[in-house]
Amino acid sequence: MACIHYLRENREKFEAFIEGSFEEYLKRLENPQEWVGQVEISALSLMYRKDFIIYREPNVSPSQVTENNFPEKVLLCFSNGNHYDIVYPIKYKESSAMCQSLLYELLYEKVFKTDVSKIVMELDTLEVADEDNSEISDS
Template sequence: MAQLQTRHRKEQRDLQSRITQKKKQANKKTRKGVNDECDRLEAELKERQQSEVAALTGEAVGDDVPSNELLDLSIEADAEPPRTNGTAHDDAGKNEPGEHPDTASSLGSQAKKPNRQKARLARRAAEQEELLRQAAEEAKSLPDLKEQERTRMLDAMKERGMQEKEIRADGHCLYSAVADQLHQLDIPLAATINETAAYQSVRAVAAEYIEKHREDFEPFLEEPFPEYVGKIRNTGEWGGQLELMALAKSYATDIYVLQDFGRVEKIESGGSASEKTMWLAYYKHGFGLGEHYNSLRKAP
């Protein structure tokens, strides 16, 4: 039994080292698969060690008892002092007929010893439940930022005689909102495409302008310039201040962005004054994906 326990402990240490190494090397794409593999390896080792202990002691081992617990139980059973012949006869008289004295002693130790892993899990579950309850209580007292921002934005639109057109929150909202503004202003897109893909044309215009004026934009980037331009042209990457600047200059139209508390940010085209201007509404808290743009129009 002592040899078996020593080998089991070494196997557990070796497995933990392997698991730690695997998890360190995992990335976002492989993390789930690595975690599943680690769980499987732990379960297999636990089951095998339980079977070996059971085979050695002649006892049936429950699936819910961890292998390290089994080792502790076995140590306690084996650590009992040797009995003299007289003592053994006395203890044997206390056992059920046909029951081996050592087996009865080991079973008694297992019955008395609490399952420490189950107790720890129960405590953790209770602690997590209490934390969730406290968080829910705190959330009730926090202001609803989304609702407050929405109310202030509607008031600001009303003051300016505007109403908004909802734009789908899909990562293309800035470009779709600009495409809607171009349609309202009778400004043609760079390419003749169907309405559902209008944002793609606006994306292409922004990417082309930035690419041609690399020196004006590259100092503000935190990633390689080619990758940045590729995201604008080919992905659903969100647009922001730099892309609005590129679009204002490309379409020679000033862009006004209405924000929370009635603030208005003007992105100038840099050309001669024009009667045609774009109006967008910018939300910071109003949509599930986070920041969002809608298109603004004159109220009827």
């Protein structure tokens, strides 16, 4: 809804890119099933002061679809002709794993009052048992 509000407030920047009635277009966007495109991405770029880079095909360089010279970028993957997914850099995955690990440690120790070292030891034992079982089934 914030994007629709921004489009309405900045009509003069976007109306030329819309076929038909601008107000009817905005009304259609209120439906969560409605697909968005370049106009909405341009609005989001200006709203959040981030440029958008879109990957369209594997092994093909992405396209920078907004060129507002913002230092921060949003990476998206466009698929099936109508769907965008966020693309996270590898370092995001690594830092998220670290944060999740710390969160679980705090949760288990402070909330559940569990001895985390005991759980880790039990998990290590399970991994060894799994490795032993896979060696037996490979024979």
